[in-house]
Amino acid sequence: MAAENRFGRRTFLAAAGLGLALTGCATGTSRPSASVSAPSGTFVLAHAARPAGLDPSRRNSQETSRVSAQILEGLVTADRSTGEPAPGLAESWTVSDDRRSVTFSLRRGVVFHDGSALDAAAVKANFDKWQAQAESDESWAPRCAFATTFRHGHTNPQVGTAYAGTEVKDEHTVVLRLTRPYTPLLTALTQPAFGIASPRSITDGSGERHPVGTGPFRFDSATETAVKLVAHERYWGELGDVGTLEMRVIPDADVRCAALLSGEVDAYDLVGLDAFGPLARKGVQVLYRDPYSVSYLGLNPSATILRDVNVRRAVAAAIDRSAIAKNLFPNGTNVADQFVPARFNVDGDDLAIPGYDPQHAKDLLRASTYKGQKLPFYYPRSTSRMYLQEPERVYAQISAQLTRAGFAITPVPVDWEDGYADIVTDPSKDHAFSLLGWSGSFRDPDSFMAPLLGNPDSQMGFADNGIMTAVNRAAAMETGDARNAAYKALNDRVSDVVPAVPLCHPVSAVAVNSRVASFPLTSTGFERFNELQLA
Incomplete structure (x- = not known):
């Protein structure tokens, strides 16, 4: 996730596969719901930014999702090891033969933090809310999880909705209906954005400030610096x-590193490059996530000069992506020739993105329409992201390489907390280049392709009807060789038009102190802290 819609200081302080690889059904075993004594342990995690709101259905923010994953639970949860869908608030489900509906059987005896009971009507109230949000005129609506997952709320005829509604069958049974198959549906529903909130909190609109769910933790308080x-x-x-x-x-x-070493916090996310050595010498345990994000150089499609594909290819040829991955990201980071990580084995067979070749970049630039115009290059300050741990260093290296190739660069640093992601995902702004990325939120190639390139309002802003059609067609195909081939062809096609320059698929890391016996690490960063074991 990346276009992390800004929560804002004032609002924050106010709070102060159809995983249808999937055959027919899945089941889970309910656990007791009687009141028990609360555990006495305390735990402090340091992360890099304020949550961009506390409602994950509205906000594509890593920190929002991390907080909400403790409070809200979905119908389906992700297996921590495989990412495959597992029973959540639904203890079982059945997929129809035509793959256009899923019937969920809810757990009995589950209560929200406000004391109200979970039932099918509560689930429907959440889907109704998400649908309304996607159809709203809010600036973030086209990129919220419901809009990108169900292709809902878009006016472009290439992106028709897959959502047909939610039906209450009885108190504990709800049916989700589609207009067409969507293969990773169950996996997509594991996203924190599809956590079920109390209907009361939906009615009173308090979910952005004080979320109320069924999860193992309930909201207590928030300040400018902590939740x-x-x-x-x-x-x-x-x-x-x-x-x-x-x-x-x-x-x-x-x-963050100093806070861990001093005992102020028990763990911190996004270990910086300079900290790995000192932490190892002090015997601090560092846990590495598998690469499940992509960093890229954004190219604003509204910048006239960047409509010339030769200019875009010159940008790609000017950047030494191997050196950037090796020198500015943790060990284990992979160079990116495409936007989908390697774990899906859908690498294009004929990728056309130029490799590092400064002379070729100069030749392309001379043959292009570029005549030395100053190009604003935006980059974030005062943050670390899963896809971009050291943004200032990455900017310095890329801007130097672009300058050597013949581009005239105007640096534009923007603090992350000042709405950086909103600015650089708005094509009407004056940025030509920008540093950004995307972190996958469920295990499927569509977790990258849909939000980045699947609709006219996608994060990259690159509205190519052919690519959008291919993204949505691949998402509906049944799991298997044909679907993999479709994604390979799509990756080839995207690499040829260069909507942005993929840089790398980074590793990210969490450092923990000696109080931690077992940390529930996930590749998405949506760890569930009731699974944390203290020594």
Whole structure:
């Protein structure tokens, strides 16, 4: 996730596969829901930015998703090891033969943090809310998870909705209907954005400031620098070891490291490049996520000069992506020739993105319409992202390489907290180049292709009808060789038109102190802290 819609200081302080590889059905075993004593353990995690709101259905923000994943639960959850769908608030489900509906059977005895009961009407209230949000005129609406997953709310005829509605069959049974098959539906529903909120919180509109769900933790308080959660004594599942969970905002990676070493925090995310050595020498455990994000150089399609494909190819040829991956990202980072990570084995067979060749870049530029115009290059300050841990360093190297190739660069640094992601995903702004990326939120190529290139309002802003059609056709295909071939062909096609320059698929890392016996690491970064084990 990347176009992380800004929450804003004032609002924050106010709070102060159809995984249809999937055959017919899945089942899970319910656990007791009786009240139990809350665990006494405390845990403090440092992350890099304030949540961009506390409602994940509205906000594509890593921090929002991390907080909400403790409070809200979905019908389906992701297996921590495989990412495959597993029972959540639905203890079982059945997929229709035509792959256009899924019938979910809800767990009995589950209660929201406000004391109301989970039932099919509550699930429908959430889907109704998500549908309305996607159809709204809010600036973030076309990129919210419901809009990108169900292709809903777009006016372009190439992007017709896949959502046909939600039906309450009885108190504990709900049916989700589609207009056409969507192969990764169940996997997509594991996203925190599809966490089920209390209908009362939907009615009173408090979910952005004070989310109310069924999860193992309930919202306690928020300040400018931290969100505090406490264990939900009536949770239907396992509460684990942590009774009080604090997620603290520390934007600077070096300060996060110092906070861990001093005992101020118990763990911190997004270990900076300069910290790996010192942490190893002190015997601190560092846990590495598999590469499941992509960093890229954004090219604004509204910048007249960048409509020339030779200019875009010159940009790609000017950048030494191998050196950037090796020198400016953690070990294990892969160079990116496309936007979908390697784990899906859908690498294009005929990728056309130019490799590093400064002379070729100069030749392309001379043959292009570029005549030395100044090009604003936006980059974020005061942050680390899963896809871009050291943005200032990456900017410095890329801008130097572009300058040597003959581009005239105007640097435009913007603090992340000042709405950087909103600015550089708005084609009407004056940026030509920008540093950004995307972190996958469920296990399927569509987790990257749909939000980046699947609709006219996608994060890259590159509205190519042929590519949009191919993205949506591949998403509907049944799992198998034909679907893989479709994604390979799509990757080839995208690499030929260069809507942006993929840089790398980065590794990210979490450092933990000696209090941690087992940390529930996930490639998406949506760890569930009731699964954390303290020593």
